Amino acid sequence: MNATLENPATFADELAALVSPAAILKRAEPMAKHTTLRVGGPADVYIEPANEKDLSAILKGCRERGVNFFILGRGSNLVVRDGGFRGVVICLASPEFARIEIDGTRIRAGAGAKQKSVAVEAKRNGLSGVEFLEGIPGSIGGALRMNAGAMGSETFNAVESVRVMDYFGVARELKRSEMAVEYRCCAFLKSHIALGAVFQCSPQPREEIEKRMKIYNEKRWRSQPAAPSAGCLFKNPSTIGAGRLIDELGLKNTKIGGARISQEHGNFLVNDGGATAKDVLELIELLRAKVMAERGVELHSEVEVIGEPA
Ligand SMILES: Cc1cc2nc3c(=O)[nH]c(=O)nc-3n(C[C@H](O)[C@H](O)[C@H](O)COP(=O)(O)OP(=O)(O)OC[C@H]3O[C@@H](n4cnc5c(N)ncnc54)[C@H](O)[C@@H]3O)c2cc1C
Structure with missing residues (x-):
């Protein structure tokens, strides 16, 4: 029970x-x-x-x-x-879990630290390697579990070690080489909790890092909606980007209740206000069915769904 x-x-x-x-x-x-x-x-x-x-x-x-x-x-x-x-x-x-500490070219960040804060702190200290975290709205724990990435880089490229706790409450430090990672997934963290990580960066003039982050930021906001979302809905199929596929099928702006496929980016579902999870999940299913019917492509969700129906 x-x-x-x-x-x-x-x-x-x-x-x-x-x-x-x-x-x-x-x-x-x-x-x-x-x-x-x-x-x-x-x-x-x-x-x-x-x-x-x-x-x-x-x-x-x-x-x-x-x-x-x-x-x-x-x-x-x-x-x-x-x-x-x-x-x-x-x-x-x-x-306690959101601390960010600099030690030479290493950054130790707690799982609760914002990814953006780590990027900003690295820049402030003239450390390059985590600039891509600048525009991802998650925590370091989420970045590790999802092997979050952007602008051609991903979290585990910069990770040296991860502090984890098993479900019995025992904590230990693991080297990067001890953790299998793949595209947007660190499977080890499906059964362990990330407590924090050490990132190995390289020294660089602050202005160069700042310039790069500005370019990343502009690129992101040119293509991404500002309305509430959960980021990219679907993993990209091997043949075509999910956003492009949805765009080609004329599915942008498709709406169920308060949930709508963004006009700016076909792989973003936004909450126009008052959306329920039911609206969101029905819209996801509608998209998957249309893409399967018209292109024979199976879309796989990138977002995680938890909890009980109302
Ligand atoms: C506007 C927008 C833009 C985005 N852009 C990108 C992008 O460019 N690249 C990208 O990769 N993602 C992107 N995302 C998706 C998302 O931000 C990332 O996947 C992020 O890393 C998730 O972090 P989170 O803290 O929000 O995790 P959550 O959403 O809270 O959780 C995600 C998963 O991580 C697990 N988790 C969280 N913390 C821990 C922990 N400490 N230990 C173990 N497991 C944990 C959760 O259990 C869950 O399974 C975007 C999302 C939005 C809304």
Whole structure:
């Protein structure tokens, strides 16, 4: 029996007793507040552990009671269904997990640090190698799990080591070479939590780094909508970009409820205001069906979908 389904309030109290007073714990927290697409029903329990000890205690609590948990970054690659998440959503957003430290040409960044903050801090210290993180609206934990990339580079190109915690609450440091990564995925982090990473950068004049970041930024905003979204919806098929395919089929601006395919970029679904996860998921299915019917191409989702229907 899942304890959170039986009695979320009791389980939230049990968790509160396990963690330090600095941890943040909320019940029935709307996930729409924690996703860039701004949709998603409530999580039974939402918790921001203050430190690794808290995180370990939460994992132990969930394990002992058989309760589901989900590790949330900044929710920029995520659709949470309208019924919300049954279990505990753990978010490493506390200051302890968001630290960014410079040590020579290395940057140690916590999983909760914003990707943009790491890029900006690197630039400030004349360190090149993570400029591409500038426009990605996620956390370092999300960047590691997704091997996020842009402008011809990806996260693990710059990673030297990753600090991880297993689901028994034991932390250790792994070298880059010990982690198998592929396009937009680090499978190891499907069963481990990233606590932070060390990035190896190279020294460069600040102006050069700044110039590059400006070019990246302009390029991004020329092609990307500003409205709330979850980034690219679909992985690119081997033969054609998903955005171009959707454009060629005249599917831009297709709408269901408050969810719409962006006019600026065919692979972006935007929330025009008031979209539900149901609108979003129906629109995704509509696109997949039309692309399959008209081009025989199967589109695979890049965004993760969690939670229960309303
Ligand atoms: C406007 C926009 C532009 C985008 N542009 C890009 C782009 O250029 N390139 C790109 O690659 N992506 C892009 N994305 C997608 C998204 O920002 C990235 O995938 C990002 O790395 C996700 O980070 P997050 O913290 O938001 O993760 P979330 O969406 O919160 O979570 C994503 C996955 O990572 C897991 N996760 C999060 N933190 C941890 C952790 N500490 N340990 C283990 N697993 C964890 C979650 O469980 C989930 O499975 C874009 C999104 C938007 C909205």
